[in-house]
Amino acid sequence: MEHFNEKHMLLKKLNSDWWAVIVALFAAALVRLHLMPHVIW
Amino acid sequence: MATVAQLPARGSGSVGQFFALLPGIALLAVIGYAGKLTELAIASFGKSHHIALPNIEYVLWAIVYGLLIGNLIGLPAIFKPGVDTYDFWLKLGIVFEGARFLLGDVFRLGLTTLLFTAFVLFFSIIFMTWCGRYFGLSPKLTSLLAIGSSICGVSAIIAAKGAIDAEDDDVSYAIGAILALGAFSLIAFPFIGHLLHMSDQAYGLWAGLAVDNTAEATAAGALYSDVAAKFAILAKTTRNATIGFVVLGYAIYWARKSGKEVTGDFAHNANFLWQKFPKFVLGFLLLSLLATLNVFSAAEIKDLANLSRWAFLLTFAGVGLRTNIRQLTRQGWKPLLVGALGEFAIAGVTLALILLVAPHLNP
Numbered sequence: 001m002e003h004f005n006e007k008h009m010l011l012k013k014l015n016s017d018w019w020a021v022i023v024a025l026f027a028a029a030l031v032r033l034h035l036m037p038h039v040i041w
Numbered sequence: 042m043a044t045v046a047q048l049p050a051r052g053s054g055s056v057g058q059f060f061a062l063l064p065g066i067a068l069l070a071v072i073g074y075a076g077k078l079t080e081l082a083i084a085s086f087g088k089s090h091h092i093a094l095p096n097i098e099y100v101l102w103a104i105v106y107g108l109l110i111g112n113l114i115g116l117p118a119i120f121k122p123g124v125d126t127y128d129f130w131l132k133l134g135i136v137f138e139g140a141r142f143l144l145g146d147v148f149r150l151g152l153t154t155l156l157f158t159a160f161v162l163f164f165s166i167i168f169m170t171w172c173g174r175y176f177g178l179s180p181k182l183t184s185l186l187a188i189g190s191s192i193c194g195v196s197a198i199i200a201a202k203g204a205i206d207a208e209d210d211d212v213s214y215a216i217g218a219i220l221a222l223g224a225f226s227l228i229a230f231p232f233i234g235h236l237l238h239m240s241d242q243a244y245g246l247w248a249g250l251a252v253d254n255t256a257e258a259t260a261a262g263a264l265y266s267d268v269a270a271k272f273a274i275l276a277k278t279t280r281n282a283t284i285g286f287v288v289l290g291y292a293i294y295w296a297r298k299s300g301k302e303v304t305g306d307f308a309h310n311a312n313f314l315w316q317k318f319p320k321f322v323l324g325f326l327l328l329s330l331l332a333t334l335n336v337f338s339a340a341e342i343k344d345l346a347n348l349s350r351w352a353f354l355l356t357f358a359g360v361g362l363r364t365n366i367r368q369l370t371r372q373g374w375k376p377l378l379v380g381a382l383g384e385f386a387i388a389g390v391t392l393a394l395i396l397l398v399a400p401h402l403n404p
Contacts, residue, residue: 020132021324028140028328031344032337039347 058122065123066355069130072110072362073354076103100263100357104227107361116362127359131256132321134352138274139328140337140345147275147329150246154279157250157394158192161387162287165191168386172379181207182376184291185215190383192280192287194219194253200284200317204292206299217368218380223257224364226384230261233392234269243399245269249276250395251388256360259353270353278322285317 030036076099087094110116116124139147166187173183185207189198195216202212230252234244245262248269252258255277262273289310332342 016126016129016132017320020129020136020321021327024133024136024324024328027137027348028331028337028345031341031348036344038340039344039351041347041350 062123062126065120066126067123068120069124069127069355069358069362072106072358073099073103075106076100076357077354098264099354100260101227103354103357104260104361107358108364108366109361111362111364112366124359124362127256127356127363130352130355130359131259132319134259134349134356135255135274135278136321136324136328137345137349137352138271139325140332140342141271141349142275142329142332144326144329144333147326150272150275151279153398154246154250154276155283157246157276157391158280158283160394161250161391162191162283164390165383165387169379169383172382176375176379178375178379179208179211181205181295182211182214183379184295185211186218186376186380186383188287188291189215189219190222190253190380190387192284194223194255194257196255196281196319197284197288201288201291204288205295214376215380218376219253220364221377222380222384223252223254226252226257226388227261227264230388231264234265237396239396240399241266241268242272243395245272245274246276246399247388247392247395249273249278250280251384251391252277253384255281256356260357260360263353263357278319278325281319282322284319285314288317289313 027036031039079102080097080099083094084096086092169183169187169190172178173180173186178186184205185198185201188201189195198212198215198219201207226248230244230248234247239247244265245268248261248265249258249272252261252273258273258277259270262270292313328345331337337345
């Protein structure tokens with residue numbers, strides 16, 4: 001049950017939340033400035 | 042129980058922690074890409090042999106490969122830190138998805154979702170409380186199941202744990218039940234959606250409203266169609282945004298019940314709400330705002346949508362890898378049964394609402 005330590009989980013959650021925003025905005029800026037090649041799927 | 046966050050050992054430094062993530066992330070990429078290759082290979086086989094094969098999305102293959110590896114072979118410790126980042130890739134994919142929505146649509150559909158969420162929450166609390174009493178579950182376990190099934194699965198249960206001072210075992214049972222039912226919904230939802238010939242938008246909103254965990258809700262949407270995934274993400278993200286209010290409500294209820302003094306301090310409550318608010322929603326709204334202001338061209342929006350797909354590819358591999366079937370079956374049948382009854386009831390009520398309202402929603 002140590003995995004469910006609330007403080008540990010919330011800290012991680014907050015971090016990954018903000019990291020997701022930062023990385024996405026950075027990638028969006030690269031796309032907008034044409035510094036990233038076209039992303040194919 | 043599914044594997045939940047394990048950060049690299051302390052003391053190894055930021056660089057060491059970063060490198061510790063790489064093997065697991067590489068594994069997510071390999072499994073996810075294998076899923077994509079399988080989808081392409083089946084489609085290509087059908088085309089070259091002139092056979093009409095059903096299009097099984099990479100989502101399902103990635104989850105199945107992850108399940109097989111995680112449950113038959115097991116996950117070596119070296120991969121665990123990286124595999125636990127699936128949550129990050131999910132949030133990253135959701136933020137990118139913001140670029141596919143105009144802000145007006147976000148608020149219009151978000152408002153509809155909020156109204157549905159309020160109704161589902163009200164229904165869920167009454168139904169779960171009755172079921173919990175009937176089957177003799179502890180009141181706090183019942184509260185956790187109601188929170189988990191009405192708002193957003195594991196995150197909501199973890200957030201509520203401290204707020205209502207729940208027992209560890211109750212938390213474990215509630216998370217196990219929600220994860221087991223989330224896995225089941227990946228099969229049941231697309232099946233029902235196809236059976237009822239639901240539109241992409243109606244199905245997506247239904248999956249986003251009724252499937253508990255964000256990763257499973259996204260996967261359930263993607264299993265139906267790309268457009269359905271888009272609407273499932275919007276509905277689920279709106280639901281997630283209400284987590285703070287629900288947990289705060291339960292915290293006040295349990296504090297009152299146990300005779301503790303409840304502070305009505307606005308600043309204290311606002312701080313609590315901010316703490317529990319999923320911050321990646323702000324990124325989603327920001328990209329949606331930029332798209333609405335025509336900051337991105339159509340080709341750039343396509344690039345961002347493709348980045349979102351790659352991020353989800355890693356997420357779905359993680360969903361399979363972290364689902365430990367053996368541990369899910371060990372949790373006891375009562376919480377699972379109460380959770381299942383609640384889920385079926387919520388899914389049914391939400392489906393009825395969506396079918397009622399869907400004809401009036403603009404595509």
